[in-house]
Amino acid sequence: MTTIIITGTPGVGKSTLAEALRKKDFWRLDIHHYYEDISTAYNRSKQCYDLDMKKVEKLVKEKIKEHPKIVIDSHVAHLLPSKLVDLCVVLVCSDLKLLQKRLEKRGYTQKKVRENLDAEIFQICLLESLENGHNVMIFDVGKKQSLKKMVDAIYLKTK
Numbered sequence: 001m002t003t004i005i006i007t008g009t010p011g012v013g014k015s016t017l018a019e020a021l022r023k024k025d026f027w028r029l030d031i032h033h034y035y036e037d038i039s040t041a042y043n044r045s046k047q048c049y050d051l052d053m054k055k056v057e058k059l060v061k062e063k064i065k066e067h068p069k070i071v072i073d074s075h076v077a078h079l080l081p082s083k084l085v086d087l088c089v090v091l092v093c094s095d096l097k098l099l100q101k102r103l104e105k106r107g108y109t110q111k112k113v114r115e116n117l118d119a120e121i122f123q124i125c126l127l128e129s130l131e132n133g134h135n136v137m138i139f140d141v142g143k144k145q146s147l148k149k150m151v152d153a154i155y156l157k158t159k
Contacts, residue, residue: 001068002026002158003060003084005077007129008091009120011102013141017091018073020151027067031074034059047112053079060084078129087158088134089150090126095142 004021006014015030022028031038038056039049053076060080064070072080078088093099096117103113119125129136137157139150 001064002070002086003064004071004087004089004154004158005080005085005134006071006073006089006091007075007078007125009093009099009116009125010075010108011099011106011116012091012093012120014073014075014091016147017089017150018071020147021071021154024151024155026069026071027063029060029063029067029070029072031056031059031072031077046115047109051076057081057084075125078125078132078134080132082133082135085134087154088129088136089154090129090136090138092123092126092138092140093120093142094140096120098142 004026006018008014018028018030035049035051038051038059040052041050042048043050056076057080060072061084063072064084078090082088099120100113100117103116108116126136126138137154139145
């Protein structure tokens with residue numbers, strides 16, 4: 001069994017990488033499809049769901065039992081217990097102008113763009129991944145790393 005999580009600030013390419021891994025025989029758990037079931041409420045001021053991490057963990061455990069090779073992409077995936085995860089891929093973006101454009105293209109408010117840029121500047125996902133004891137692999141999408149090279153590196157690491 002192999003469980004890979006992909007985490008990082010919104011807009012760094014988690015879904016794109018997860019889809020590429022799905023094509024390499026991993027089953028993809030897109031947590032977005034479950035937000036209403038695994039959240040406590042929709043937070044209007046932050047324009048997002050407040051996830052209940054116990055519910056997230058329960059969902060992940062169920063899906064891991066069903067799928068021997070699974071990839072999970074979410075900006076909160078790194079909050080899962082490290083015992084459930086074989087590899088934690090953290091995507092970062094050193095090109096903040098690129099990240100800002102991606103977030104604005106999604107229609108994020110300036111407040112939400114700023115909040116996410118701050119999270120990237122302070123490397124919140126990376127630091128929390130390390131604090132949670134995950135086996136971490138880092139890719140900087142701001143340096144135009146090829147998707148194929150990232151997928152190949154991850155695939156080799158999980159063999």
